[in-house]
Amino acid sequence: EVQLVESGGGLVQPGGSLRLSCVASEFTLSNYWMSWVRQAPGKGLEWVANINLGGGEKYYVDSVKGRFTISRDNAKNSLYLQMNSLRAEDTAVYYCARDKPKPRAGCDYWGQGTLVTVSS
Amino acid sequence: DIQMTQSPSSLSASVGDRVTITCRASQSINSYLNWYQQKPGKAPCLLIYTTSNLQSGVPSRFSGSGSGTDFTLTISSLQPEDFATYYCQQSYTSPQTFGQGTKVEFK
Numbered sequence: 001e002v003q004l005v006e007s008g009g010g011l012v013q014p015g016g017s018l019r020l021s022c023v024a025s026e027f028t029l030s031n032y033w034m035s036w037v038r039q040a041p042g043k044g045l046e047w048v049a050n051i052n053l054g055g056g057e058k059y060y061v062d063s064v065k066g067r068f069t070i071s072r073d074n075a076k077n078s079l080y081l082q083m084n085s086l087r088a089e090d091t092a093v094y095y096c097a098r099d100k101p102k103p104r105a106g107c108d109y110w111g112q113g114t115l116v117t118v119s120s
Numbered sequence: 121d122i123q124m125t126q127s128p129s130s131l132s133a134s135v136g137d138r139v140t141i142t143c144r145a146s147q148s149i150n151s152y153l154n155w156y157q158q159k160p161g162k163a164p165c166l167l168i169y170t171t172s173n174l175q176s177g178v179p180s181r182f183s184g185s186g187s188g189t190d191f192t193l194t195i196s197s198l199q200p201e202d203f204a205t206y207y208c209q210q211s212y213t214s215p216q217t218f219g220q221g222t223k224v225e226f227k
Contacts, residue, residue: 061215108166110165
C-alpha cells in the first residue's frame with residue numbers, strides 16, 4: 001500500500017528554521033511530481049510548493065518564496081521542505097502529497113501531516 | 121494568482137439528499153479542476169480529477185462537471201459518511217490554489 005510519512009514538525013520561534021521530511025513507500029518516488037500542502041488550525045487548505053521528477057523544476061506560493069525550499073532525494077525515496085525565517089502565519093499542519101501520474105490532475109495520496117507551530 | 125471561490129461555505133442536508141457545490145475560478149482553468157473531501161483530523165482525499173474523472177475507489181454517487189471558470193460537484197444521494205468538508209483545487213497553473221471549502225453538515 002502506498003504510504004507517505006512526514007516528520008520534522010514541532011515548535012519553533014519566529015525567525016527560526018525547520019526541515020520537514022516525507023518518506024515514501026510502496027512506489028518509486030522518481031516517477032512522480034510531489035507537493036507540499038498546509039492547513040492552518042481551523043482553516044482551509046493552502047498549496048505550498050511542488051517539484052518535478054528530477055528536482056530541477058520547482059514552484060512555490062508567493063508567501064513562502066525565498067524562505068522555503070522544496071527538494072527530493074529519489075535514491076532515498078524522500079521529499080523535503082526546508083523552512084527558514086518562519087513566521088507565526090506559517091503555523092499549520094504540513095502534508096506531503098503525491099501528484100497523480102496524469103499531469104495536473106491533483107494529488108492522489110497524502111501523508112498524515114506534521115504540525116509546525118511558530119511561536120515565542 | 122487564480123482565485124477559487126466555492127459556494128456555499130456550508131450547507132445542511134439529510135441522508136438521501138442531492139447535494140451540489142459550486143466552484144468558480146477567477147479566470148479560465150480549462151478542465152484543470154479537482155475535488156477533495158476532508159474529514160476532521162484527516163488528510164484530504166481526492167474525489168474527482170480534471171473536472172469529471174472519478175478517482176479510483178470513490179463511489180459513483182460523486183460526480184463533477186463544468187469547464188472554463190464554473191464547476192460543480194454533485195453528490196446524488198448523500199450518505200452518512202459524506203458529512204465532511206469539500207475543497208476544489210485548480211491545477212491549471214502554479215501556484216495551484218484551493219477554494220475556501222464547503223462544510224456539509226447534518227440537518
